[in-house]
Amino acid sequence: MKRTKKLLFCTFLFILSIGMLKVFSFRGDRGQHGYMKIIYIAKVIDEDNDFWTQLLEGAHMAAKEYEVDLEVVAADKEDNYQAQNKLIEWAIAQKPEVILLSPSSYTETIPAAEKIIEAGICLILIDSSMEKQLEKSKVATDNIKAGQLEGEYLKSFIEEDSKIVIIGHVKGTSTAIEREMGLRQALGEDEEKIVDVLFCNSEYEKAEQLMEGMFAKHKEIDLVAGLNEYSAVGAARAVKKAGLSGQVRVVGFDSSLEEIRLLEEGVLEGIVIQKPFKMGYLGVKTGVMAFRGEEVAENIDSGFLLITRDNMYAENIQELIFPFKEE
Amino acid sequence: MKQIKIGLLFKSIRTTMLFSLSTLIIVTLVIFFWISMRYTEKVILDNSINYTSQLIGQVNRDIDTYIHYMENISHLVVNSHDIQEYLFNEKNSPKEKEEYLYGRIRAQFQTVVETREDISNIAVISSNGKYFINDGKERLNKNIQWDDIDWYQQALKGRDSVLTSNHVQNVIQNNYKWVVTLSKSLENPYTGQEEGVFFIDLNYKVIKDLCENNKVGANSYIFIMDERGKMIYHPKQQQIHYGLWNEKIQEILQCEEDFFLTNNKGEGMLYNISISEKTNWRIVGVAHTTELMRYREETWQIYLLTAAILLALTLFVVTLLSGAITNPIKALKDSMKEVEQGNFENIDLEIKERMNLGISLGDMENKNEIGSLLRSFYVMTVKIRELMEQNIFEQRQKRLHELKALQAQINPHFLYNTLDSIIWMAEGNKNKEVVRMTSSLAKLLRQSISNEQEEIPLEQELQYIKEYLTIQKMRYKDKLEFDIQIEPDLGIVPILKLVLQPIVENAIYHGIKYKDGKGFLGIHAYREGEDVAIEIYDNGIGMDGERLNYIFSSEGKTKERGMGINNVQMRLKLNYGDKYGLFFTSTLGEGTLVVIRIPGREEGEVKNEED
Numbered sequence: 001m002k003r004t005k006k007l008l009f010c011t012f013l014f015i016l017s018i019g020m021l022k023v024f025s026f027r028g029d030r031g032q033h034g035y036m037k038i039i040y041i042a043k044v045i046d047e048d049n050d051f052w053t054q055l056l057e058g059a060h061m062a063a064k065e066y067e068v069d070l071e072v073v074a075a076d077k078e079d080n081y082q083a084q085n086k087l088i089e090w091a092i093a094q095k096p097e098v099i100l101l102s103p104s105s106y107t108e109t110i111p112a113a114e115k116i117i118e119a120g121i122c123l124i125l126i127d128s129s130m131e132k133q134l135e136k137s138k139v140a141t142d143n144i145k146a147g148q149l150e151g152e153y154l155k156s157f158i159e160e161d162s163k164i165v166i167i168g169h170v171k172g173t174s175t176a177i178e179r180e181m182g183l184r185q186a187l188g189e190d191e192e193k194i195v196d197v198l199f200c201n202s203e204y205e206k207a208e209q210l211m212e213g214m215f216a217k218h219k220e221i222d223l224v225a226g227l228n229e230y231s232a233v234g235a236a237r238a239v240k241k242a243g244l245s246g247q248v249r250v251v252g253f254d255s256s257l258e259e260i261r262l263l264e265e266g267v268l269e270g271i272v273i274q275k276p277f278k279m280g281y282l283g284v285k286t287g288v289m290a291f292r293g294e295e296v297a298e299n300i301d302s303g304f305l306l307i308t309r310d311n312m313y314a315e316n317i318q319e320l321i322f323p324f325k326e327e
Numbered sequence: 328m329k330q331i332k333i334g335l336l337f338k339s340i341r342t343t344m345l346f347s348l349s350t351l352i353i354v355t356l357v358i359f360f361w362i363s364m365r366y367t368e369k370v371i372l373d374n375s376i377n378y379t380s381q382l383i384g385q386v387n388r389d390i391d392t393y394i395h396y397m398e399n400i401s402h403l404v405v406n407s408h409d410i411q412e413y414l415f416n417e418k419n420s421p422k423e424k425e426e427y428l429y430g431r432i433r434a435q436f437q438t439v440v441e442t443r444e445d446i447s448n449i450a451v452i453s454s455n456g457k458y459f460i461n462d463g464k465e466r467l468n469k470n471i472q473w474d475d476i477d478w479y480q481q482a483l484k485g486r487d488s489v490l491t492s493n494h495v496q497n498v499i500q501n502n503y504k505w506v507v508t509l510s511k512s513l514e515n516p517y518t519g520q521e522e523g524v525f526f527i528d529l530n531y532k533v534i535k536d537l538c539e540n541n542k543v544g545a546n547s548y549i550f551i552m553d554e555r556g557k558m559i560y561h562p563k564q565q566q567i568h569y570g571l572w573n574e575k576i577q578e579i580l581q582c583e584e585d586f587f588l589t590n591n592k593g594e595g596m597l598y599n600i601s602i603s604e605k606t607n608w609r610i611v612g613v614a615h616t617t618e619l620m621r622y623r624e625e626t627w628q629i630y631l632l633t634a635a636i637l638l639a640l641t642l643f644v645v646t647l648l649s650g651a652i653t654n655p656i657k658a659l660k661d662s663m664k665e666v667e668q669g670n671f672e673n674i675d676l677e678i679k680e681r682m683n684l685g686i687s688l689g690d691m692e693n694k695n696e697i698g699s700l701l702r703s704f705y706v707m708t709v710k711i712r713e714l715m716e717q718n719i720f721e722q723r724q725k726r727l728h729e730l731k732a733l734q735a736q737i738n739p740h741f742l743y744n745t746l747d748s749i750i751w752m753a754e755g756n757k758n759k760e761v762v763r764m765t766s767s768l769a770k771l772l773r774q775s776i777s778n779e780q781e782e783i784p785l786e787q788e789l790q791y792i793k794e795y796l797t798i799q800k801m802r803y804k805d806k807l808e809f810d811i812q813i814e815p816d817l818g819i820v821p822i823l824k825l826v827l828q829p830i831v832e833n834a835i836y837h838g839i840k841y842k843d844g845k846g847f848l849g850i851h852a853y854r855e856g857e858d859v860a861i862e863i864y865d866n867g868i869g870m871d872g873e874r875l876n877y878i879f880s881s882e883g884k885t886k887e888r889g890m891g892i893n894n895v896q897m898r899l900k901l902n903y904g905d906k907y908g909l910f911f912t913s914t915l916g917e918g919t920l921v922v923i924r925i926p927g928r929e930e931g932e933v934k935n936e937e938d
Binding site for chain 1: 468470471494495497501503504505557563564565566568569570571
């Protein structure tokens with residue numbers, strides 16, 4: 001009899017506790033959901049630079065969507081890897097769950113990045129890569145293919161006696177190396193028509209000066225390829241200034257208001273645009289997924305496409321050139 | 328059948344009852360719970376759909392009103408004489424007049440732009456290349472074939488205002504804002520032809536506010552798309568542009584009702600669609616059903632709590648009820664066990680006690696089946712007890728009668744033998760012997776007839792044996808010697824009458840009689856702890872086991888003369904209990920020892936009735 005009563009009592013308690021558990025789990029659900037911390041070490045935070053601005057916007061958008069506490073830091077200049085390495089060390093000390101990194105240098109960032117791995121923090125690369133693969137995953141434009149696209153477009157203008165100048169951004173960065181590589185692959189035999197490869201260190205003025213210098217040296221230059229926004233705009237400015245629009249064809253990289261204008265004006269023949277918003281968004285998303293232990297691809301291509309004067313206002317293309325703003 | 332199975336599963340009726348009733352209740356509650364929940368969910372969902380439909384409809388109307396307002400502005404501008412003059416009067420307009428008109432238009436435009444933050448641009452353009460944009464200082468984008476652009480062409484063709492989807496405003500130099508453009512053709516009053524276009528660029532301020540402020544929950548949102556499925560406003564516009572977010576555009580366009588439900592990775596989504604008649608835009612409200620079902624959890628809890636309380640209550644009642652039913656049965660079972668073991672004494676008391684104390688048997692009868700069962704059992708046990716008591720009484724009576732009959736039976740035989748001996752002695756002139764024997768016989772007879780009492784003091788019984796042995800000794804002459812020893816204080820101990828005589832008789836007839844030479848018979852009474860032992864030993868031929876068994880059997884009683892040893896044994900055990908009785912030890916050729924064990928009670932416990 002006593003056992004029966006005990007059994008009954010236990011059954012009752014069991015049912016009641018399930019009920020209570022249900023109540024409390026429902027109430028406590030949101031509280032348990034702690035925010036995940038991610039630090040993104042970009043190359044530079046430049047509000048005038050559409051690429052980085054959009055990339056960060058995408059990153060923040062994903063952070064909001066996945067309820068991530070995202071902090072973004074960057075050195076003063078894109079090529080200041082010493083400063084970036086210090087930021088990496090600082091970030092490790094913050095003990096975030098994931099570190100997103102756009103390495104400033106293809107080689108010099110490696111020691112700092114190794115410390116991230118040593119600290120047991122998940123590392124995701126955005127935009128650029130390093131000589132040594134340390135990252136769990138990389139979200140970037142397939143720069144070789146993007147370079148190829150630029151090269152193919154450039155090739156459509158090549159004539160017998162064409163002379164090509166390539167203006168790169170920062171010597172030694174993976175993006176510059178890969179884009180140049182792709183460009184050369186696309187040019188094929190015409191690769192020999194490349195007169196020179198110059199680096200502007202991502203400064204408009206320097207690119208312009210370099211271009212002007214080139215014009216002074218080689219008057220017959222008729223094709224210019226910029227490997228990023230700074231180099232393309234700088235080169236185009238020089239071309240415009242020299243009144244050589246239409247004669248010297250410039251193919252650029254990335255998108256900015258000035259590039260759009262130069263494209264409309266016909267100074268730039270075309271631009272290969274990346275999708276920085278998508279890159280930033282996928283970077284954070286991949287970080288979250290990797291941390292949750294979900295399968296993530298080693299290389300994630302955020303995509304790119306060629307914009308010319310003819311297609312720039314097409315409905316589905318203007319969406320990608322002009323970042324959508326509500327005001 | 329089921330009952331039997333459950334009955335087999337659980338030992339007691341109570342557990343069976345509890346289990347089956349609890350199962351029944353739980354099943355009932357679960358079904359009830361499920362049906363209630365389903366119904367509640369349906370009602371909540373229906374209400375939610377209704378509510379969001381109304382909300383989306385309201386947003387739709389608000390947007391229509393907004394567009395209508397913009398159309399009104401465009402009407403004003405289009406019919407403005409100043410603008411017509413400024414754009415189309417090319418012939419003889421003096422510079423002063425143009426400046427005057429410029430100022431008027433600027434004032435008019437500025438009034439509109441300054442009061443409304445949601446207007447990005449306001450402009451008029453004439454096909455002849457004259458234009459006025461915002462404050463008049465902004466320029467047309469000369470790199471763009473603006474008169475080739477779709478909306479410009481559309482506006483120029485018709486008289487109605489034209490509304491674009493969202494696009495980048497590239498007509499104005501260095502503008503590139505994302506806007507929705509409302510355009511309307513301008514009539515050249517001099518030619519009567521549509522030769523210009525007025526347009527207002529709307530940013531997303533108002534539209535966004537309308538969408539943001541009317542959403543149902545934190546994870547819900549409202550978006551707007553045009554009839555081709557192109558997004559006009561979406562809170563995740565960027566993600567959609569980059570393919571990072573997919574909206575169910577086809578489903579919405581194909582949906583004929585004003586809502587549909589989908590299931591996205593286990594999460595239900597409600598899409599409410601309202602189509603604007605004015606703009607043909609689709610205002611779509613998206614809500615997670617879990618959010619709409621905010622009160623679902625609460626309802627769930629209330630139902631669950633109710634169910635738990637009901638369950639607890641029922642279990643409590645069932646426990647009480649089953650207890651009420653099974654407790655008397657258990658009492659009955661226990662009582663039956665008692666009866667089984669032969670204890671009748673406590674039975675009535677026990678049943679009464681367990682029958683909820685104080686309920687008399689009369690009440691019990693009217694109570695229920697179990698009550699009457701109990702009563703029947705009670706009556707039965709009482710009957711059995713009576714029968715058993717009667718049986719014991721009858722047995723006793725039977726023994727008594729047997730005893731009396733036997734007393735009557737032995738006496739004539741013995742009497743004849745003794746009298747025969749007396750005759751022989753008288754003939755031999757052995758007067759002394761005749762007197763002794765006759766005296767002993769007289770005492771013997773007196774003893775056996777006078778005493779109605781079943782128990783007599785040991786002393787008296789021994790005296791009787793002494794007389795008997797005296798007669799026997801005289802009959803057997805020198806062949807028999809006897810000796811009686813008794814511890815001094817044992818004389819008053821009561822003993823059943825005629826217990827010793829059959830044993831002594833047995834010793835003489837079956838032991839000493841067949842012995843060559845002198846026989847001896849000794850009797851010794853002594854105390855042994857609480858009890859009294861009376862030893863009767865002889866040096867006769869003794870008995871083997873077979874013989875011992877024989878004299879204890881009923882056969883021995885009938886075949887032999889005298890009272891059966893078995894009879895004595897029965898009487899002793901019947902009167903004093905199993906512990907007492909006769910104990911035989913015999914060795915063939917050496918003799919027999921019989922011990923009679925009786926309780927060593929004091930005299931006071933037995934009445935000694937003298938004649």
